[in-house]
Amino acid sequence: MDKVHGYVDHIIYQNRENGYGVLSVIEEEEEVICVGFFRNVEAGETLDIQGNYVEHPMYGMQMKAESYRVVPPDDALSMERYLGSGAIKGIGEALAKRIVKAFGKDTFRIIEEEPERLSEIKGISERKASEIADQMIEKRELRQAFVYLQQYGISNTLAVKIYEKYGSAMYGVMKENPYKLAEDISGVGFKIADEIAARLGICPDSDYRIRSGILYALMQAAAEGHTYLPGDLLAERTAGLLGIGKEAIWPGINNLAMDKKLVIKTLKEEKRVYAGAYYYAELKCARMLHDLNISFGDGLTGKEEKRLLGILEQMEEQQGILLDDLQKKAVITSAVNGIMILSGGPGTGKTTTINTIIRLFEAEGMDILLAAPTGRAAKRMTETTGFEARTIHRLLEINGTVEEGRGAEFERNEENPLEADVIIIDEMSMVDIHLFKALLEAVSVGTRLIMVGDVNQLPSVGPGQVLHDLIESDCFPVVILQKIFRQAQESDIVLNAHRINAGERISFDNKSRDFFLLERTEPGVIYKHMIQLIREKLPRYVDADPFDIQVLTPMRKGSLGVEILNGILQKYLNPESPQKKEYQTGERLFREGDKVMQIKNNYQIAWEVRSRYGIPVDKGMGVFNGDMGIVRDISEPAQTMTVEYDEHRLVEYPFSQLDEIELAYAITIHKAQGSEYPAVILPLLTGPRLLLNRNLLYTGVTRARKCVTILGSSRLVQEMIDNARENRRYTSLNDRIREIQCEEMEKD
Numbered sequence: 001m002d003k004v005h006g007y008v009d010h011i012i013y014q015n016r017e018n019g020y021g022v023l024s025v026i027e028e029e030e031e032v033i034c035v036g037f038f039r040n041v042e043a044g045e046t047l048d049i050q051g052n053y054v055e056h057p058m059y060g061m062q063m064k065a066e067s068y069r070v071v072p073p074d075d076a077l078s079m080e081r082y083l084g085s086g087a088i089k090g091i092g093e094a095l096a097k098r099i100v101k102a103f104g105k106d107t108f109r110i111i112e113e114e115p116e117r118l119s120e121i122k123g124i125s126e127r128k129a130s131e132i133a134d135q136m137i138e139k140r141e142l143r144q145a146f147v148y149l150q151q152y153g154i155s156n157t158l159a160v161k162i163y164e165k166y167g168s169a170m171y172g173v174m175k176e177n178p179y180k181l182a183e184d185i186s187g188v189g190f191k192i193a194d195e196i197a198a199r200l201g202i203c204p205d206s207d208y209r210i211r212s213g214i215l216y217a218l219m220q221a222a223a224e225g226h227t228y229l230p231g232d233l234l235a236e237r238t239a240g241l242l243g244i245g246k247e248a249i250w251p252g253i254n255n256l257a258m259d260k261k262l263v264i265k266t267l268k269e270e271k272r273v274y275a276g277a278y279y280y281a282e283l284k285c286a287r288m289l290h291d292l293n294i295s296f297g298d299g300l301t302g303k304e305e306k307r308l309l310g311i312l313e314q315m316e317e318q319q320g321i322l323l324d325d326l327q328k329k330a331v332i333t334s335a336v337n338g339i340m341i342l343s344g345g346p347g348t349g350k351t352t353t354i355n356t357i358i359r360l361f362e363a364e365g366m367d368i369l370l371a372a373p374t375g376r377a378a379k380r381m382t383e384t385t386g387f388e389a390r391t392i393h394r395l396l397e398i399n400g401t402v403e404e405g406r407g408a409e410f411e412r413n414e415e416n417p418l419e420a421d422v423i424i425i426d427e428m429s430m431v432d433i434h435l436f437k438a439l440l441e442a443v444s445v446g447t448r449l450i451m452v453g454d455v456n457q458l459p460s461v462g463p464g465q466v467l468h469d470l471i472e473s474d475c476f477p478v479v480i481l482q483k484i485f486r487q488a489q490e491s492d493i494v495l496n497a498h499r500i501n502a503g504e505r506i507s508f509d510n511k512s513r514d515f516f517l518l519e520r521t522e523p524g525v526i527y528k529h530m531i532q533l534i535r536e537k538l539p540r541y542v543d544a545d546p547f548d549i550q551v552l553t554p555m556r557k558g559s560l561g562v563e564i565l566n567g568i569l570q571k572y573l574n575p576e577s578p579q580k581k582e583y584q585t586g587e588r589l590f591r592e593g594d595k596v597m598q599i600k601n602n603y604q605i606a607w608e609v610r611s612r613y614g615i616p617v618d619k620g621m622g623v624f625n626g627d628m629g630i631v632r633d634i635s636e637p638a639q640t641m642t643v644e645y646d647e648h649r650l651v652e653y654p655f656s657q658l659d660e661i662e663l664a665y666a667i668t669i670h671k672a673q674g675s676e677y678p679a680v681i682l683p684l685l686t687g688p689r690l691l692l693n694r695n696l697l698y699t700g701v702t703r704a705r706k707c708v709t710i711l712g713s714s715r716l717v718q719e720m721i722d723n724a725r726e727n728r729r730y731t732s733l734n735d736r737i738r739e740i741q742c743e744e745m746e747k748d
């Protein structure tokens, strides 16, 4: 084994994901190139490296490091370099030289043990001397913490968080109750904590482990959309997770409730267990809704109604349509109430109703704001209403300083509410409980809140089923439009969507002009048709670009899941070419020209729009979950990939951030919520029964504006229609709303 002892002159390359790096190390004034996995190594530090010299065919002799240790610098030059490298705030190169000149080999000992002596040097006050000492000590302790945590497989990023949270108390926490990490630190989950605990020999049925397991099971439940779990189900799930008996769990649940980490609420003899944040989110939403739910004027009975009906008649005449009774009711209800909910299937006239509402309020001189949960839904709302609609995040003025793990913060809130007479939100089925709470906080009493959506769509990805619960509470004015205005001969998509929803059969005689099923049983044959449809047939048929034809599939895995389909579609729709640069990260390959999607909200990423000459003409922040774009440039030297989103917004992703993007030739039906495409292809052949339900088929079909093509099995389609068992969501916004209503009625 060979050894190198020297200081890091500079880092030639470092992969931030796995720590692999190439360092230029100076040993006795000679440069040695060292390659290997180096974590948390900075320029200027001194290393003891063990490994073997190897001859690289291109780069020559290199040290291949097997292991390394960061050690205090021991000669004057490396001390000087370390202190002057910028690692210690307040010391630059010149000052570093003066310090080392004064103290020589004793420099580091003096800084840590007798820092007051630093003030003997010109330019260092006593205060600065103690600040320097603090930094040195902290760096040393942090390094020790890294080494300690590394043995449990904890990455440096997490190690920093752990150290920042507990400082030197960290060792005690780790030994006594590593599960505390899972409660306190975002990024440390139950799994990591449990692994540490096992290595430390903590007993499988210890209280700590049970508590942590319960919280973890609730977190998993939230990821499935639940805001609570029935206590027995929670106990069952936790017991399964921990591999211990169910009876040991309830004491843990009660214990956590006493510590206010959980809330237990009994309703009709069922004990429901909530993570505190979800309970209070639902409760607060219910209270705010109650406050907003006021009537204006004399409500729907008197002169005001007559006056509004008069205006409506004039509008109908101007626009040349006659609203049906339910549409009229919706318009007038929205004018005289603080809250109104409008629902209905496709083609039942929701957009027409919103447009009339907007015109009416405009005529009354009111300020109107429009928003929807996703960028695409907002864009669609802008197009159909002719008024600017924003994402709810933008409406609420998302604050750039989002702290990790705490969700978004908004400039618009209780202290600084939105200034508007009317706020209309479309695609409400996609709004989860967190976003709903943020929205309500920014609406002041007296502003009308109109919420529009199709309650039969899939519920939000995040926890809650807000629209469903609002309607079910039966405490607010709701209008559900029934009549299908779009003519049957005009659209089988609409007709079939309503049939699916009603659990009726749909016919596939392929006489339709916009709804097709190609009965195929082989995935290979399905791929072939899919490519043909996207490349040749559908763009012509629906007058769109191949980019706008969207494959929607129920699953991520399997031969017709997102992952495999994207690989195949990329190969055929955007094939390899010398003109197109590529970047491979892990299993994933991106190529210039690829269709991609952002898969999480990122409020801090910058975008810009450039003129024809490349000059930035507009810029802003934020790319949202579900936004679709095209890879325009991949730059290996800059380690970046540039994606162009709607309205020519260009976003530059560092390679290390590419986990926020996925290929999007095929996406899941869940991800397509709130979006519409000219043509949709649905591969439906097999899959888990729980997932393949009516709701999912309905949502998939209603994403298409002009054409739906199902590739696969008509039997499976029928099974999905028959499978009305939605995955039940445990949510209770409806109960909280009703409780508050009852309390208020008792007061009166």
Ligand SMILES: Nc1ncnc2c1ncn2[C@@H]1O[C@H](COP(=O)(O)OP(=O)(O)OP(=O)(O)O)[C@@H](O)[C@H]1O
Pocket (backbone or CB within 6 Å): 321, 322, 323, 324, 327, 344, 345, 346, 347, 348, 349, 350, 351, 352, 353, 485, 486
């Ligand atoms: N009262 C009406 N009389 C005649 N036609 C109407 C009426 N209301 C809506 N329509 C027409 O029916 C079609 C569908 O209406 P609209 O787009 O408002 O429905 P929607 O519920 O928003 O549909 P989708 O969810 O599919 O967008 C449109 O062509 C619209 O012009």
